[in-house]
Amino acid sequence: MQPEEIDPDAHWLSLVMHLTFFVLQATALIRFIQRHPATVNSALVITLAALLAVIYAAGVGRDAYATTKPSARRSQAWRVGWLAAVVVVWAVLVELAPSFAWVAVPLIYAALRILPPVAACVLVGVLTVFVIIAQLALSPRFDLDLVVGPAAVAGFATAVFLHMKRLASRQRRLIDDLIRTRRELAATERRAGTLAERQRLSMEIHDTLAQGLSSQQMLLQAAERTWDRDPAKAHGHVRSATKIVEHNLAEARRFVHDLAPADLALSGGLPQALRALAGRESDERLRVLVHTEGQVGPELPERVQSTLLRIAQGALANVREHARATTAVLTLTTLDDRAVLDVADDGRGFDPGALPDAPEGSRGHGLPAIRARVRQLGGTLAVESAPGEGTVLTATVPLGARTPE
Template identity: 30%
Template sequence: MGLLLGMALGRLRLEAHLRARQQEQEALLQRLLQAQEEERRRIARGLHDDISQALLALSLRIDDLRDRCTPGASLDRADFSALKQALYDALDEVHRIIFNLRPQILDDMGLVPAAMWLAQEHLQRRGVETSFEVSGRQRRLPEPVETVAFRVIQEAVVNIQRHAQATSAHLALTFKPDALDILVLDNGQGFDPNQVRVHPGQPRGLGLLGMRERLALVHGTLTITSKPGQGTIIHAHIPLAKAEPQSREGGAP
């Protein structure tokens, strides 16, 4: 009897130790991802405040030089126009990098406008017919939830852009009183999710693994439905009551 009791106590201690280790690992992962987001914010602010402003100032200088250009000079107005267009292209690229690092629209306006921008930038502009749907009471959510949801949507639409060879896609956000549901589907070539689990080191596998890890931090789940030749459905579910007891103020009514 004493032996059985000792074994049971030992098992309980082991289970408690394993739970503690798992909680420590989850806390460490959460701190790492939070630090990553903060670093993204810092770099994005630096690009916006320094490089973007410098490019805009250079644009004004080009305008001034063009206006002072005399007929017959080695550089005519067409040359200045081409130079300014190259400058605008560089500025657009800086803005794209800033948005991918940490979109200001996510911080200022929330998940829905940021998700709409993702769909337009990565899908519609590249010829993928895209529909967007929002249901339930749209509102601002806790920052960790909005960040995780945005990164999940970002990975999903980038996968469509890079891998799916899709002609149409649909993105849906459902705001429930106690949960947020994200649905991203496409009519592309699809894939075998089991093969991704077997070979997680592939680019698509790493992206899906990152989505699962981020969702786990807010007690969310990820469901992937796909078959070769039959498109892909990605469903993320985030229970808001567990993720954060209260939403932030502001946002859409």
């Protein structure tokens, strides 16, 4: 009989057992015909043998060539009924001709395949008893081996089969657990990737578009305040706001096309991009200066350049919004194995120890966002400040190191 889920090894074993059934039955029938003349009893035995072969072949054919797969309950009920019919015909046949007793071997296999363990063991015991009785009937005298031998072989075969069946079931469960775990892991990785991308976009928007909109708002408010008494100065604020709008538009287009930061793409390098940023951020309230130390060429990794530029943008946004500084200095230093960006201001400063720690994976802005950017590249962030003494923010990023996952 074929299982519901076809396993190659089990399928091969089933074919061997089916072949064994027909070989044993044919051998027993030939032996019976050779030793018994043509009688009414002989005709009955041949008829029963043919009926047994037909019933067994019908069960095998049904599983092998069925075009529609029934439900599990219907299939199991049909198999139990099929096995009962085969066993009954075989039992009657063995009663008439003990030579057919050894056909019980493939029937034991079928019982173990189809029935639950307890029911299968009971049926195996019944089949073994029939085999023992048939062997004793064929023997001229009582032989203990004819009792112990079939019982021992049947018991051993049953124990081995049930053990292998449990192992196969355990292996199947382990495989199902592995498949389920892999699916859950893939789903978790997708969720983690989605959250990481959301965090990245949040920081990108905060450090570019949000900062630009904040600068535009302050410039337009300043223009509104000076419009009547100093039109020239008001127009200057409006022109500065217009430049920021143009830059924000370039950044928005970059988001769509997923390109490098607009300043890097336009200027061709990080130092030039920092100078362009300083030019936009400088006004009558805040002067931004840029210094570079070491050789900063196009060979600097693009992701490092992009990250340091975003850190500079975020740091200057904090300076403008919170520090009340008049001067900020961006210092870019490149060494053999790392790049260092210092952002110093002469503002009112603060106590770094009083800042609450951002939770892991936070999408917060300002320092939490800068810290997250540095951590993504395996770098470090240091903040030195005190009330009334300004602030120095130092971001150190390794060069050539593998980015943490």
